[in-house]
Amino acid sequence: QVTLRESGPALVKPTQTLTLTCTFSGFSLYTSGMCVTWIRQPPGKALEWLARIDWDDDKYYSTSLRTRLTISKDTSRNQVVLTMTNMDPMDTATYYCARGRHGVDVWGHGTTVTVSS
């Protein structure tokens, strides 16, 4: 069974850096073709794709957020970390980690992050 779980702070202050961790099971980033993706959803709004890291350490970022995002992996610990710098109240959202490249087949439950002073 494939599962993913997001963890990180529920509240961050404006200008701070957000660090989110995705811990997954049921698959491995040692396996060719596997990848982990981050997606967010502001309250009442649509899904927004953020970043993806592949088994071979290739990384892809949203064009609009590229300068603020960094994605990395710890393959041995089955973890993927997303950092987002210079947080703004507009970044308040539920952040999901998920598996998939051409689409997303398994989603985590999501973690809600509020940006407020």
Added chain:
Amino acid sequence: QSALTQPASVSGSPGQSITISCTGTSSDVGGYNYVSWYQQNPGKAPKLMIYDVSNRPSGVSNRFSGSKSGNTASLTISGLQAEDEADYYCSSYTSSSTLVFGGGTKLTVL
């Protein structure tokens, strides 16, 4: 990458069929057979309903079907049921090797 275009809302009566469209460009929907559809209930994570344009994951009702023509993909739900009421999102792989989502469609079962 601009979001894919979906109608904000659709509605139908139980037993009817509805179709939700998802329009992109030749750099995403039109260029790849990698359109997916997701169902999202309030407060829950999205659930994959259709992948690779028209394939259903195991456990998804065959009342859900997908298709694509040119730069527009479609999700059809037949035999509408009250439990189908939810938000629906499409996604497409893009020429930048990323994913782009649609703006979402709220389905109301009358």
